[in-house]
Amino acid sequence: GQQLNQSPQSMFIQEGEDVSMNCTSSSIFNTWLWYKQDPGEGPVLLIALYKAGELTSNGRLTAQFGITRKDSFLNISASIPSDVGIYFCAGHSGGSYIPTFGRGTSLIVHP
Amino acid sequence: DAGVTQSPTHLIKTRGQQVTLRCSPKSGHDTVSWYQQALGQGPQFIFQYYEEEERQRGNFPDRFSGHQFPNYSSELNVNALLLGDSALYLCASSSFNSPLHFGNGTRLTVT
Numbered sequence: 001g002q003q004l005n006q007s008p009q010s011m012f013i014q015e016g017e018d019v020s021m022n023c024t025s026s027s028i029f030n031t032w033l034w035y036k037q038d039p040g041e042g043p044v045l046l047i048a049l050y051k052a053g054e055l056t057s058n059g060r061l062t063a064q065f066g067i068t069r070k071d072s073f074l075n076i077s078a079s080i081p082s083d084v085g086i087y088f089c090a091g092h093s094g095g096s097y098i099p100t101f102g103r104g105t106s107l108i109v110h111p
Numbered sequence: 112d113a114g115v116t117q118s119p120t121h122l123i124k125t126r127g128q129q130v131t132l133r134c135s136p137k138s139g140h141d142t143v144s145w146y147q148q149a150l151g152q153g154p155q156f157i158f159q160y161y162e163e164e165e166r167q168r169g170n171f172p173d174r175f176s177g178h179q180f181p182n183y184s185s186e187l188n189v190n191a192l193l194l195g196d197s198a199l200y201l202c203a204s205s206s207f208n209s210p211l212h213f214g215n216g217t218r219l220t221v222t
Binding site: 096 | 159205
């Protein structure tokens with residue numbers, strides 16, 4: 001089955017720093033999704049990508065759909081304390097309605 | 112506009128018992144997916160319901176079953192509970208070609 005490798009597993013940064021995390025797949029995906037999960041809550045969709053090479057921003061967040069269609073990255077600029085949480089990548093290939101999720105990147109921002 | 116709502120928020124059961132979790136999708140969504148999220152892991156797909164039928168199923172035993180009602184709401188049933196079934200159970204709704212929108216989950220503890 002599809003496997004997603006998400007890295008890094010955790011990040012400890014200072015407020016104001018930029019953050020970068022990525023996800024690689026063992027198979028080609030047609031859609032990449034990035035979610036954030038706060039403690040005690042469900043994942044919230046941040047960015048959806050539908051085309052190879054696509055670069056999409058949502059405020060301080062930027063995500064890209066890799067040209068090979070097997071990877072994606074998420075950048076957060078000028079981090080703030082409320083960026084703390086777990087970030088998940090997810091993706092699925094054509095014909096499947098079901099996204100596969102990575103294991104998450106835990107982000108901690110020190111004020 | 113209410114998002115995805117799940118009930119109950121927390122539940123404690125004993126091994127061997129049965130449990131039913133409930134989900135109401137976001138307005139305008141007709142598809143409901145269920146995920147299991149163990150501590151420190153990404154969500155794992157259980158099954159998806161569309162037009163009151165199970166459309167796709169993940170790698171979960173038959174002890175896990177579900178139902179979708181004409182108003183698109185859904186139930187997840189788990190029989191013969193095991194300690195390993197302790198997890199956060201997430202419901203997500205979607206419509207054609209839209210990403211999943213998650214509820215805040217039901218925290219199930221099996222003792």
